[in-house]
Amino acid sequence: MSRSLAVPLVIDRSAAAPLGSQVAGQIRDALVGGVLPVGARLPSTRALAGDLGVSRSVTEQAFDQLAAEGWLETRRGSGTFVAAGATTPLRHRPSPTPRPETGLLRLDTGTPWIDPRHRAAWRRAWRDVSAATPPPAYDDPAGVRALRIELAAHLARTRGLVCEPDEILVTSGTIGGLGQVLAALPPGPVGHEDPGYRAAAEAIRASGRDLRDLPATEPITDLTGAVGVYVTPAHQHPLGPVMPGSARLSLLAAAHAAGAVVIEDDYDSEFRYDVAPVPALAALDRDRVAYLGTTSKTVAPSMRLGWLVAPPGLHRAILERREVTHDVPPWPVQRAFVSLLRDGYVDQVVRSARRTYAARAQRVTEAVRPLATPILPVAGMYATIPLPQARARRVRASAREAGFEIPMLQDYCRTAQLSGVIIGFGGCTDAELDRALAAVVRGLG
Structure with a gap:
């Protein structure tokens, strides 16, 4: 090792990393750890290459990389030195505590059962994705139009919710859609059923809003001061009952009186065994209800795909924000769901x-x-x-x-x-x- 560099360097010719990257990485670690002081002179690339038994191009590459990153500086006629401010030791960051495996x-x-007999249709949908041409740039901020067309037909047929494809926004699941609704609402608290869906409660808190507890066992008749209220009318989560017709009307009346938006999470309304699925609350009042649907309970939670049908003013505000943030689910997932709907897989x-x-x-x-x-x-x-x-x-x-x-x-x-x-x-x-x-x-x- 050269006298000018008090850091042992080890070259592993069997490693996958290039030799220059190995040299640069070890010197960088010494700099970050404070081993080399500011102003310390490094050996010449020729001397260091001789000590390591490598070609000079290897050490030149390492020094050039570290200089580009701001760790080293070259002084004409004097050599290469540790740059000012390059040796402040980083604070030790403890590794995150791993989640314990219970084995239970x-x-x-929320975990659905998927009939394995339908796996062929699932694979066919992803083959369709592989054969399709992805958009050359960011896709439509509302979501893939072909999917919104299929969703409009699906919602009208299964949920009694008649809407145009342009009224639908494709979301990254229920919580993704809820977050976008919350971002578009004016300042103020949001009501939430108690007991209720914990992820939604956490999303409301994370948005910086006050969470107003509303007893899930009682009709909602007063939303004074609230800008929104999150409900699960088709199957109250986690108690289970359907919101009666009279309670639906009182909720909508309270929302109108307060100027609040009702956020309807229609998470598993497909699964009723006593009667046909109850129509969506949004079918009663499109101007006051923001409707959230999801694939999580029917196709797969891991798809992280959902949809939002919002009142016109809220829809425009969310769409304008999405045009800037590109907060839209990945195109391949959207395209796969088009095939799953068209081919009857979802049904x-x-x-x-x-x-x-x-x-x-x-x-x-x-x-x-x-x-x-x-x-x-x-x-x-x-x-x-x-x-x-x-x-x-x-x-x-x-x-x-x-x-x-x-x-x-x-x-x-x-x-x-x-x-x-x-x-x-x-x-x-x-x-x-x-x-x-x-x-x-x-x-x-």
């Missing part, structure tokens, strides 16, 4: 899942009925069972012993004093559900 199968409220997986969920909902109800009563009717992909807190904890402990994690109702509450357990039956097999139910019954006994 979580029976949550097929919904029909299959509806049959499966109906049977599983009945099994859950029958298994616990002698000892507890779920909130009826059970819909979607989970059942909520009110229980005293001590009993709910015993049920959770029994489920954990059997290898399952079940959500607690109180975890969805903020000011509400409710307790119980929630049994999701989407993200498991029939055999796993049977084992989980046996453990739940043991905990209830």
Whole structure:
């Protein structure tokens, strides 16, 4: 090693990294760590190359790279030195604590069951994407138009929501759409059902807004001072009931009186077993309701794809912001969903899942009925069972012993004093559900 550089350098000719990158990386680490003081003179590229047994081009490349990054400076006739301010040691950043692996199968409220018999259609959709030509620049800020055309037909047919493709904005899932609505609303608090969807509550808080708790068990009749209210009228999350017609009308009246926007999260309305899916709240008042839909409960949560139908003024404000931020889901995902809608894949997986969920909902109800009563009717992909807190904890402990994690109702509450357990039956097999139910019954006994 040259006398001018008090840092041992090691060359590994078997490594994938080029030799010049190895030299530059080791000198950079020494500079960042404060090993080399400001003004320290480095050896010449010729001397350093001789010490390392490499060609001079290797050391020249390393020095040029470090000089370009501002670590080194060359003084004519004097040599190469550590640049001023280049050796301030960086603070140690502790590694993030890894999330512990529990080994438990979580029976949550949002993991869907996808019939494996439809995988061929799923693969075909992605082959369509590979054969399509992506847009040469940023795509339409509203989302792929072909997808918005398909969504308009889908919403009219399945949700009773008649709208034009230009009234639809494609979003990165429900929370992505909610965030865009919140960004476009004027300053002020936003109401939220309590208990309610935790991710939505966190999104409202993260937007810098005050969160106003509204009892989920009571009609909403007063929104004075609020600029918006988030609700799940087709299947209240996590209690389960449908918002009655009278409560829908009182909510809309309260929103009109306060000048507030009703944010409707229509997360799993496809899955009802007693009656046909309840029409969307937005179908009653397009001027006051912002409608959010998602693929998470029907196709796959990992697609991170959804849609928003907003009142005209809100739509324009969101679209103008998206033209600047390009906050639109990836084109390949949008294009794949076009194929999934056109080819009938979405309808097929919904029909299959509806049959499966109906049977599983009945099994859950029958298994616990002698000892507890779920909130009826059970819909979607989970059942909520009110229980005293001590009993709910015993049920959770029994489920954990059997290898399952079940959500607690109180975890969805903020000011509400409710307790119980929630049994999701989407993200498991029939055999796993049977084992989980046996453990739940043991905990209830």
